């Protein structure tokens with residue numbers, strides 16, 4: 458029984474490079490992001506991983522990352538589900554703003570709270586808790602069954618949609634998740650027990 462779940466944040470996007478709040482906006486990968494996605498695919502290949510099914514968001518940067526990973530694995534035709542439940546957290550009114558300009562306007566601390574706290578939403582947007590409220594049910598009902606039946610599953614998504622998922626998988630508190638950062642294009646490999654608890658976690662850094 459394999460029961461493998463791989464989570465990967467998309468490679469660097471054009472807006473990550475420009476330091477803009479992105480959320481549900483839809484920039485593609487930067488050149489570096491394309492390279493990061495290829496590198497993630499090569500790492501997974503070296504580790505001998507192959508997938509039975511893939512999940513991603515409806516945003517280009519995550520889908521492009523998944524496509525490049527599957528290319529490296531020789532699995533381009535893999536069955537893939539795209540769902541907005543896996544989208545990045547909606548950044549609301551901050552979307553499209555420069556992160557340094559936002560710090561200058563509202564202060565370092567307020568911007569950090571909007572970016573990393575568990576339950577404080579950015580103006581007009583989603584908190585991590587709100588994001589988890591759509592990511593977790595999708596995981597439980599749609600993704601996890603494929604893992605528990607012995608499959609090998611890849612999820613290509615976003616910094617905060619994956620932070621929400623990891624918070625639940627790792628049993629982290631609202632305080633503990635604040636300091637968790639996810640690097641772009643770094644696969645995280647979970648092996649699950651039959652009862653859905655985590656048996657093993659490896660970050661392919």
Ligand SMILES: O=C(O)[C@@H](CO)OP(=O)(O)O
Pocket residue numbers: 473477478479480481545548572616617
């Ligand atoms: O802009 C965003 O949508 C996210 C991810 O790039 O940014 P942050 O690092 O603030 O979560």
